[in-house]
Amino acid sequence: MKGRYEDENLYWIPVLIIFVFLLPFILKxxxxxxxxxxxxxxxxxxYIILNVGLDLLSGFTGLLSLGHAAFLAVGAYSSAILVDQFGVPFALSLILSPLVAGLFGFVIGFPALRISGMYLGLTTMGFGFIVKRMIIAFREWTHGSGGLDVSSPVLFGYTIKTDWNNYFLIYTFVVIAVVAGRRIAKSKIGRAFMAIRDSEQAAEAAGINLAKYKMLAFFISGLFAGFAGVLFAHTSSFISTDHFDILLSIYFIIMILVGGVSSIYGAVLGTLFIVLLDNLFVPLLKDQIHFWFNTQAGDIQSLIFGLIMFLFIIFQPMGLYGMWLKMRIYWKLFPFNPRQRFT
Amino acid sequence: MTDLFLGLTQEIISGIALGSIYALIALGFTMIFKATEVVNFAQGELMMVGAYVNFFFVTTFLSAAGTPTAWTFLVALGGSMIFSVLFGYILDFIINRPLKDEPIFSVIMATLSLAIIIRAVVAIIAGPISLMPFSPFGDSAISFGTIIVSVLDLSIIGSAIGLVIIFYYIFHYTRWGIAMQATSEDPIAAQLMGIPIKRVYALVWIFSAVVATLSGILLAPRIALLDTTMGFLGLKAFPAAVLGGFGSIPGAIVGGVILGVIETVSMGTLSFHFQWIKEINDIIAWIVLIAVLMIKPDGLFGVEKVKKV
Incomplete structure (x- = not known):
């Protein structure tokens, strides 16, 4: 096993997995x-599952996606329709619905072959709007903008209902997604992605099939997002098009930027940071702000998100994971650290 | 048949008015893009801030003076202009200077975060209730034969044409305008020729903020209810700019007008005659965008760029 994993310390990963599954008991x-x-x-x-896929697309391959909530929506709606209206078992839908979202990734990957950078950001943003509208248009299945009630997941005869049970279901897949993301990033595919990000021309000259790998990036990213969508639909038991707003897509990008672009652990850290901040810190702050301003919680939330993202881009472009890496190197070299490098 | 023709003509005129707004927003960020290579996703929010500030001035003067006169609106316009000059200058400091040579990914996200911040700040200050902006023309209309056109639309089209002429003059016949052109062509060479490019960048941002404010003031009475979602309308200027060819100023204007006409016609006559158009008429701008990018990514007026390794 040495050689492949030489560059990283793996001992703490089982400890972390055990911690993840003990966490509910500790919290209780x-x-x-x-x-x-x-x-x-x-x-x-x-969101971690989705952001791992988004990081593979936007961080590793450099194809900016501002419409990732659309893939989440496709996964969620296709699973809700498959399970509740066509009677497909949940376990099978867990495989089929991500594939549907992956196919949508293919569809949006076609224009991506010719364009990049900001144009791709705009195209994916437009794709987000179009998918949202299409969901409303197919109202025989999706009930339009009224939303859809979704059944709870049934796995091996057990109905998974409470947050307690959902936690174990979701985090099993989070662990799988993170490991799979790491493996993809370190494999031949991941290296091809990074080569495309750094220079398309150089990558092509080195024998990388641009069309194939760009489509693959969109497909993989769609798969992850579809997976997240299935879990989202069945654990939240109600979905509507309002859940998959353009702002959500931007928040996903904020999450991977805050965590540190092009590192899977960065995506995980950033997601945890933003979601915990949003749900635990903002409500506290809200009560304080209500003294001075008559305003809605959403505005304060977006103000804080915007400020965080802005400050991270200007002062800490490597994100939280980059900060951690810098700190680690700093302490390794402790007495002899050239101070200028770590500002 | 005549009814259809009449309806179409009226929709096209109203579409040109809407398109002029798109064209002005697209003009604002095309200027910034040409000069500094920064893609400003916050242009719609600049427009929204302009509309809010103008509304604030108008209501302040109204409460001081009583009845609205032409002077009320003119003084409010002057106040908003001064505000937008300051705002553009501040934006140059906080966006342009730190982000000048960063990768496109960071720039897009920085301007998007700026858009989120501006929207949130405006919502917190102005409160959650939508405002009813005053129009200096009321809801009066002029009829040419059988075609009825609202004065507001005419004023929008007229102001847009006037602004474009003024900007054309500034760009081509003044010292600062020529300095701007030189800077967008090649910043290093411009600097070597003695052009103060930092000041030119500041000027470009100020211009763009002024255009955005003007378009906000023009648009506000047309949408009847002023709230922070007005900023999202600015996003539609991107399809307009791409349609005309991104980075080309005539392209931005023509693309904006075409998009405005397409939107209005699809919302009116086409929706009335074809059921399925009704489903897509609020995303038609994005369908146009994707179609243009797939068929001719350089747009109508764009120049194809060759990329070096």
Whole structure:
């Protein structure tokens, strides 16, 4: 096994996995309102799965997507329709619906072959709007903008209903997604992605099939987002087009930027940071601000998100994971650290 | 048949008015893009801020003076202009200077975050209730034969044409305008020729903020209810700019007008005659965008760029 994993320390990963599965019990012991924390963590878990895929697309391949909530929507709606209206078992839908979202990735990947940078950002943003409108248009299945009630997931005869059970379902897949993301990023595919990001011309000259790998990036990203969508639909038990706003797509990009672009752990850190901030810190702040301003919670939330993203881009473009890496190097070299490098 | 023709003509005129607004917004960020290579996603929010500030001035003067006169609107316009000059100058400091040579990914996200911040700040200050902006023309209309055109639309079209002429003059016949052109062509060479490019950048941002404010003031009475979602309308200027060819100023104007006409006609006559158009008429701008990018990514007036390794 040495060689492939030489560059990183893997001992702490099993410890982390054990911690992830012990966390609900710890929370239950510590806090009376542990159910709310579990609910927040579940949401974070779903977003982590999506952001791992988004990071592979936008961070590693450099194809900016401002419409990723659309893939989440496709996954969620196709699973809701498959399970509730066509009677497909949940376990099968868990495989089929991500594939549908991956196919949508293919569709949006076609224009991506010719354009990049800001144009791609605009195209994906437009794709987000179009998908949202299409969902409303197919109202025989999706009930239009009224939303859709979704059944709870049934796995091996058990119905998974409470936040407690959902936590274990979601975080099993979070662990799988993070490991899969790491493996993709370190494989031949991941290296091809990074080569495309750094220079398309140089990558092509080195024998990388641009069309194939760009489509693959969109497909993989769609798969992850579709997966997150299935879990989102069945654990939140109600979906409507309002859940998949353009702002959500931008928040996903904020999450991976804050965590640190092009690192899977960065995506995880950033997602946890933003979701926990949003659900635990903002409500506290809201009460304070209500003294001075008559305003809605959404405005304060977006103000804080915007400020965080802005400050991170200007002062810490490497994100949280980059900060951690810098700190690690700093302490390794401790007595002899050239100070200028770590400002 | 005549009814259809009449309806179409009226929709096209109203579409040109809407398109002029798109054209002005697109003009604002095309200027910034040409000069500094920064893609400003916050242009719609600049427009919204302009509309809000103008509304604030108008209501302040109205409460002081009583009945609205032409002077009320003119003084309010002057106040908003001064505000927008200051605002553009501040934006140059906080957006342009730190982000000048960053990768496109960071620039897009920085301007998007700026858009989110501006929207949130305006919503917090102005409160959650939508405002009813005053129109200096009321809802009066002029009829040419059987075609009825509202004065507001005419004023929008007229102001847009006037602004474009003024900007054309500034760009081509004044010292600062020529300095701007030189800077967007090649910043380093311009600097070597003695052009103060930092000041030119500041000027470009100020111009763009002024255009955005003017378009906000023009648009506000047309949408009847002023709230922070007005900023999202600025996003539609991107399809307009892409349609005309991104980075080309005539392209931005023509693309804006065409998009405005397409939107209005699809919302009116076409929706009336074809059921399925009704489903897509609020995303038609984005369909146009994707179609243009797939068929002819350089747009109508764009120049194809060759990329070097």
């Amino acid at each position: 012991g510590l806090s009376f309102s542990y159910k709310y924390y579990l609910f927040v963590l579940n949401m974070a878990g779903i």
